[in-house]
Amino acid sequence: MKRSLRRIQILCLVLMLAAVALGVATLPRLTFNNDILALFPGQDARSAQSIADQHRAQKVEREILLLVHTTKVEQLQQPLEKAQAQLVQCQCFSKVAIKAIDMADEPFRLASEHPALLLTPASRTQLNQLSAEQLSQSAWRRLMTRPGGFSSRELATDPLGTLAAFKANWQPTGDKLHINDAGFAQVDVDGKSYLLVRLTLAASPFSLQVQQAAIQALDSALAEVRTLPGADILTTGALFYTHAGTEQAKREISTVGLGSLLGIVCLFLWVFRSPSLLVLAFVPIGVGVLAGLSVVQWWFGHVHVIALVFGSALVGVAIDYTLHFYAKRFDAAAHWQLSDGYRRLLAPLSLGLLTSVAGYLSFSATGFPGFTQVAVMSSAGLIAAFVTVMGLFPLLLARPNATGSSPTLLALLYAIQGMQRAIFVGLYRPLGGLALGIVALTIWPLWQSNDDIRQMQSPPAELKQMEETFRDSLGARQALQYLLVQAPDAATLLARLEQTDQALAALRDAQQLTDYDTLNRWLPSPGQQRKNLELWQQRVIDSGALEQLLTRLGVGESGRATIVDSLTTAPIIAPGQLLNSAGANAAVPLLFSHAGSVYSVVNLYSPFSSEALIQLASTRPHVSWVDPVGRTNQLLEHYRHNASGLLLLAYALIWLLLCWRYGAFGALAVVTPPAAASVVTLALLLVMGHAISVFHIMALMLVLGIGIDYTLFIRESAGLVRSTLLAIGLSTVTTVLSFGLLALSGTLAIAQFGMAVFVGIVLAFFLAPLAQRP
Amino acid sequence: MSKLPALLLLLATALTAAADSPARVDADSVVWRATLEADQQRLQQIAEQLSASLPVSGTMVQQKHMAILEQPLQSKGEFLLEENGDIDWSVTEPFPVLYQVRDDRILRTLDGEQLEISARTEPSVYGFFQIVSKLFELKLDGLHRFFTLQVPAEGLGEPWQLRLQPNNDRLASAIAAIVVSGQQGQMSRVTVREPNGDFSQIEFIYRSKKP
Structure with a gap:
C-alpha cells in the first residue's frame, strides 16, 4: 500500500479506537428518555400555552x-x-x-363567604327586578317549602339562598353518577x-x-x-x-426486526459464503451505534428512544461501506490487490459519507428535537463506521477472497446489468427528463396532503369504543380545546374572565357551546364584588326586604338586629388567595402566573362551534383559543413544508459540492437518479391514494442519502462495473429489508415512512446508472 | 371527568346539608346505649316489618323549634311511600309544593312548574330524601355509613325507639342526633337535633290501608 494510503488507514484506525474507547467509557452512563412528547417540538417550552398544556395533559393522562x-x-x-x-x-x-368519598378532591373554600359579595348573574337580576315585598315573600316560601327545613345558621348566613346558588357553580355539571348504599x-x-x-x-x-x-x-x-x-x-x-402502542411496537420489532435480520443474514451467506465475513460486516455498525450513542449522550445529556431507534437504523446504512469493500474484493477474486482496491473505494466512500452526513444533519433543521438527536447520532455513527471500514478492514481483508461466487448470483447480476445497459446507455436524457416532467404534471392534480396527528395513530377500535361508552355514560366531558385568558394581575384577570363569561353565556344560550367553566364563577373580581355589595345593601338591607323576611318567620327583635347587622358589611375578598388555593381542587379551572402575568384556562364542554369560539377569542386581545390537536397538526404541516424545502436545499448543496469534482452537468447526472426516484415515488404514492405527510418527506431524505451513494459509485467506477452493481444491489435489498418492511407497521406514520423508503430505494437503484459518464 | 370527584364529594356531603333541618328530640329521659349482638335480630325484624307494610301513606306535620324564633314554625302535608322506594312528599301548608322521588331523581312541582333537583343544585333537599328513604325502610347498611345506631338501655320494645349519632365530624357539625320512633311496622316520629339546641320534629299519621 502506498504511504499516503497507509497514513489514511492508520488515521482511520486510530479514530476507530478512539470511538470505541469513548463508547466504552460512556456506555455505563447512558441515560434514556422515553417521553414520546419529546418527539414533537416544545414550541417555546416556556410559553404560557405550553404550561397550561402540560398541567392539563398531566391531569388527563x-x-x-x-x-x-x-x-x-x-x-x-x-x-x-x-x-x-x-x-x-x-x-x-x-x-x-x-368508594365515592375517596374519589373526592379537597373541597374548595374561600377565606370568607358572604352572600353580599358572591352573587350569580341570575341572583343579581332577581334582586334588581323584585320589590322588597316580593323578595321577602319568595325567600319565605323558599324556606318554608324545603322538606329538610333550614337552620338558624343558614338563616343568618344565607337568608335568600343566593350564596347556595353561587356555590352550586362550584360543582360540576352533567355527571350521571350516583352513590349507592354501600358508598x-x-x-x-x-x-x-x-x-x-x-x-x-x-x-x-x-x-x-x-x-x-x-x-x-x-x-x-x-x-x-x-x-x-x-x-x-x-x-x-x-x-x-x-x-397498546408499546405492545404493537414490540410485536413489530419482533416480527419486522427479526424478519429483516434473518433476510440480511441469508443474503450475506448466499453472496459472500463466509460466516466470518458476516460477523465482520456488523463490526462497523456496532462501532457506529456505540459512537453515535456516546456522542448524543455527551452532547445532550441523555439519549431519546426515538434517537436510539431511528438513529441506529440510519447507522445501519453503514452496511453499504462494508458491502462496497466486500464487493470490490469479491469481484476482483484472485486478482485482489488491497492498495488498488483501497484507492478505488476511498473517493466514492468519502463522498458518500460527506453527502450522507450533510443530508442527515439537515434533519436537525426540521425543528423536531427528537430528530436533532437522530441527526447527531446518525452522523457520528456513520463517521465511526466509515473509519472502521477504512481502518480495520485493510488489516483483515488484505488477502484475496478464498471462496468462489454463486453462479446464480453472477447470472442475476449479468441480467440486471444487461437490462440497465439496454435502458440507459442509449437513453437520450432530455427525453427522460421530459417524460419525468409529464409524469409529475399528470399526477399533480392528485396531490393531497395529510397532517392530522390523529390519523397517524391507530388505537385499537375496542379502546375507542370503550371510551365512547364512558363518555356517554358519565356525562359531559371537557374538550381538549380551551380558552386561555391573560392579565397583569389576578383582579384584572377575574374582570376579563367576567367579560368573557358573558360572551360565552350568549354562545351557550345560542346552543353553540354545551357548557364552560370560568374562574370568576368561583370568585368574582373585586370590582364585581363591590357592585354586588352595593346592590345587596340597596335591595336587601335598605329596602327592608331582609327585615320583612325575618319578621314573617317570627325572628325576635334582637335576633333580627344581629342578622341584619352581620349581613350589612363585608370586606372585599382578595383574589390573590386563589393562586394559592385553587390548585387543590381539580374542578377549579387552571390558574397560574408566568413571566409577570397571570393566566387562567376556560374549560369547554363539547360539542361546540369552534368557529364561534375562535371568533370570540379573535375579538379579545387577552383571550386565546388553544387547540392542542389542531396545533400539532399545524406543526406537522409546517414541518412537512420545512422538510420539503430542506430536501430541495440538500439536493442543491450536494450538487454544488459535487460540481468541483464532476462539473455542473456531471454533478447533475449524479443527483438526478435519487431526485427522479423521489418524484416518481411521490407520484406512485399519490396514485395509490396516499396523502403526503411529513413522514413521507423524511423517507425521501433517506432516499437521497442512500441514492447518492449509488450514483457516486457508478460515477466513480466509470461504467456499470459488476462489483458496484453487486454492492448497490445488496444495499438496496438490505435497505428494503430494514426500512421497507416498516411499511407493514400498524402505525400509519411508520408505515408511510416504510412505504416511501421501499418504493424510493428500489427506484433509486434502477435509475442509478443514469449517473454514469456518457 | 375532572369534575367527577367534586360531584362525588358533594353527594357525600349532601347529607350534611340536609341535616341543617333543625331538631331536638326531647322526650329524652331515655338512656341510650350502643346496639348489642342481641339487638340485631330485633332491628332486622323492625326493618322487615317496615318493608312489609309498604306501600304506606298519610299526613305529616313538621315543627321547627329554633332559639331565634318566638314561635315554632309549622308545615303540613301528605306523604306516600311505594314498595319500590318511590316517595311522594306533598307539602300543603303554608305553601303547596310537591316533591317526587323516583329512583335517583327528585322532582319538585311548584306553581304548576316541574323541576328536577340534583345534589348539585339543592344539596340539602337531596340529602333530606337520602335519609328519609333509608329511614322509612330502616336500611341499616345505608344508615351505618353515616351514623352509629343506639338503642334505649332497656332495648328495643314495641313501640320502639332508635337513636342515630353521626359517625363523622362533618355530619356531626350539623346534626347532634336523630331519634326515630315507631310501632306496628310504621315509623311515627323523627326528631333531628342540632348541636346548638335547635330541633325539628316530623310526625307521621298513617292512613288506614285499603284491603
Missing part, C-alpha cells in the same frame, strides 16, 4: 377509570376492596379509589349497573416501567372480579392507549 359490572353489583364490595388492597401495593399508582359511585350503562373505580398513576403513562407495572397490577388485582358471574369491566385512560 394519569387518570384511569374502570367501570365494573357483575350480575349482582351489591356483591362486588368485597372483591373490589381486595383488589384495592392489592393495587395500592403497586408504586405505579398514587391513588386507588373505589360506591354507580352509573347505568345500557340498563346495567356499573361501579366506578378511579385510579391515578404516579407517573406518566408513557413511561414503559409505569405501563408494565400498572397493567400487570390491574390484571392480577381484577382477576377475581372477572370470574364473578356476568363480570364486565370497562376501562379508559391514556395508559391503555400507550400500552
Whole structure:
C-alpha cells in the first residue's frame, strides 16, 4: 500500500479506537428518555400555552377509570376492596379509589363567604327586578317549602339562598353518577349497573416501567372480579392507549426486526459464503451505534428512544461501506490487490459519507428535537463506521477472497446489468427528463396532503369504543380545546374572565357551546364584588326586604338586629388567595402566573362551534383559543413544508459540492437518479391514494442519502462495473429489508415512512446508472 | 371527568346539608346505649316489618323549634311511600309544593312548574330524601355509613325507639342526633337535633290501608 494510503488507514484506525474507547467509557452512563412528547417540538417550552398544556395533559393522562359490572353489583364490595388492597401495593399508582368519598378532591373554600359579595348573574337580576315585598315573600316560601327545613345558621348566613346558588357553580355539571348504599359511585350503562373505580398513576403513562407495572397490577388485582358471574369491566385512560402502542411496537420489532435480520443474514451467506465475513460486516455498525450513542449522550445529556431507534437504523446504512469493500474484493477474486482496491473505494466512500452526513444533519433543521438527536447520532455513527471500514478492514481483508461466487448470483447480476445497459446507455436524457416532467404534471392534480396527528395513530377500535361508552355514560366531558385568558394581575384577570363569561353565556344560550367553566364563577373580581355589595345593601338591607323576611318567620327583635347587622358589611375578598388555593381542587379551572402575568384556562364542554369560539377569542386581545390537536397538526404541516424545502436545499448543496469534482452537468447526472426516484415515488404514492405527510418527506431524505451513494459509485467506477452493481444491489435489498418492511407497521406514520423508503430505494437503484459518464 | 370527584364529594356531603333541618328530640329521659349482638335480630325484624307494610301513606306535620324564633314554625302535608322506594312528599301548608322521588331523581312541582333537583343544585333537599328513604325502610347498611345506631338501655320494645349519632365530624357539625320512633311496622316520629339546641320534629299519621 502506498504511504499516503497507509497514513489514511492508520488515521482511520486510530479514530476507530478512539470511538470505541469513548463508547466504552460512556456506555455505563447512558441515560434514556422515553417521553414520546419529546418527539414533537416544545414550541417555546416556556410559553404560557405550553404550561397550561402540560398541567392539563398531566391531569388527563394519569387518570384511569374502570367501570365494573357483575350480575349482582351489591356483591362486588368485597372483591373490589381486595383488589384495592392489592393495587395500592403497586408504586405505579398514587391513588386507588373505589368508594365515592375517596374519589373526592379537597373541597374548595374561600377565606370568607358572604352572600353580599358572591352573587350569580341570575341572583343579581332577581334582586334588581323584585320589590322588597316580593323578595321577602319568595325567600319565605323558599324556606318554608324545603322538606329538610333550614337552620338558624343558614338563616343568618344565607337568608335568600343566593350564596347556595353561587356555590352550586362550584360543582360540576352533567355527571350521571350516583352513590349507592354501600358508598360506591354507580352509573347505568345500557340498563346495567356499573361501579366506578378511579385510579391515578404516579407517573406518566408513557413511561414503559409505569405501563408494565400498572397493567400487570390491574390484571392480577381484577382477576377475581372477572370470574364473578356476568363480570364486565370497562376501562379508559391514556395508559391503555400507550400500552397498546408499546405492545404493537414490540410485536413489530419482533416480527419486522427479526424478519429483516434473518433476510440480511441469508443474503450475506448466499453472496459472500463466509460466516466470518458476516460477523465482520456488523463490526462497523456496532462501532457506529456505540459512537453515535456516546456522542448524543455527551452532547445532550441523555439519549431519546426515538434517537436510539431511528438513529441506529440510519447507522445501519453503514452496511453499504462494508458491502462496497466486500464487493470490490469479491469481484476482483484472485486478482485482489488491497492498495488498488483501497484507492478505488476511498473517493466514492468519502463522498458518500460527506453527502450522507450533510443530508442527515439537515434533519436537525426540521425543528423536531427528537430528530436533532437522530441527526447527531446518525452522523457520528456513520463517521465511526466509515473509519472502521477504512481502518480495520485493510488489516483483515488484505488477502484475496478464498471462496468462489454463486453462479446464480453472477447470472442475476449479468441480467440486471444487461437490462440497465439496454435502458440507459442509449437513453437520450432530455427525453427522460421530459417524460419525468409529464409524469409529475399528470399526477399533480392528485396531490393531497395529510397532517392530522390523529390519523397517524391507530388505537385499537375496542379502546375507542370503550371510551365512547364512558363518555356517554358519565356525562359531559371537557374538550381538549380551551380558552386561555391573560392579565397583569389576578383582579384584572377575574374582570376579563367576567367579560368573557358573558360572551360565552350568549354562545351557550345560542346552543353553540354545551357548557364552560370560568374562574370568576368561583370568585368574582373585586370590582364585581363591590357592585354586588352595593346592590345587596340597596335591595336587601335598605329596602327592608331582609327585615320583612325575618319578621314573617317570627325572628325576635334582637335576633333580627344581629342578622341584619352581620349581613350589612363585608370586606372585599382578595383574589390573590386563589393562586394559592385553587390548585387543590381539580374542578377549579387552571390558574397560574408566568413571566409577570397571570393566566387562567376556560374549560369547554363539547360539542361546540369552534368557529364561534375562535371568533370570540379573535375579538379579545387577552383571550386565546388553544387547540392542542389542531396545533400539532399545524406543526406537522409546517414541518412537512420545512422538510420539503430542506430536501430541495440538500439536493442543491450536494450538487454544488459535487460540481468541483464532476462539473455542473456531471454533478447533475449524479443527483438526478435519487431526485427522479423521489418524484416518481411521490407520484406512485399519490396514485395509490396516499396523502403526503411529513413522514413521507423524511423517507425521501433517506432516499437521497442512500441514492447518492449509488450514483457516486457508478460515477466513480466509470461504467456499470459488476462489483458496484453487486454492492448497490445488496444495499438496496438490505435497505428494503430494514426500512421497507416498516411499511407493514400498524402505525400509519411508520408505515408511510416504510412505504416511501421501499418504493424510493428500489427506484433509486434502477435509475442509478443514469449517473454514469456518457 | 375532572369534575367527577367534586360531584362525588358533594353527594357525600349532601347529607350534611340536609341535616341543617333543625331538631331536638326531647322526650329524652331515655338512656341510650350502643346496639348489642342481641339487638340485631330485633332491628332486622323492625326493618322487615317496615318493608312489609309498604306501600304506606298519610299526613305529616313538621315543627321547627329554633332559639331565634318566638314561635315554632309549622308545615303540613301528605306523604306516600311505594314498595319500590318511590316517595311522594306533598307539602300543603303554608305553601303547596310537591316533591317526587323516583329512583335517583327528585322532582319538585311548584306553581304548576316541574323541576328536577340534583345534589348539585339543592344539596340539602337531596340529602333530606337520602335519609328519609333509608329511614322509612330502616336500611341499616345505608344508615351505618353515616351514623352509629343506639338503642334505649332497656332495648328495643314495641313501640320502639332508635337513636342515630353521626359517625363523622362533618355530619356531626350539623346534626347532634336523630331519634326515630315507631310501632306496628310504621315509623311515627323523627326528631333531628342540632348541636346548638335547635330541633325539628316530623310526625307521621298513617292512613288506614285499603284491603
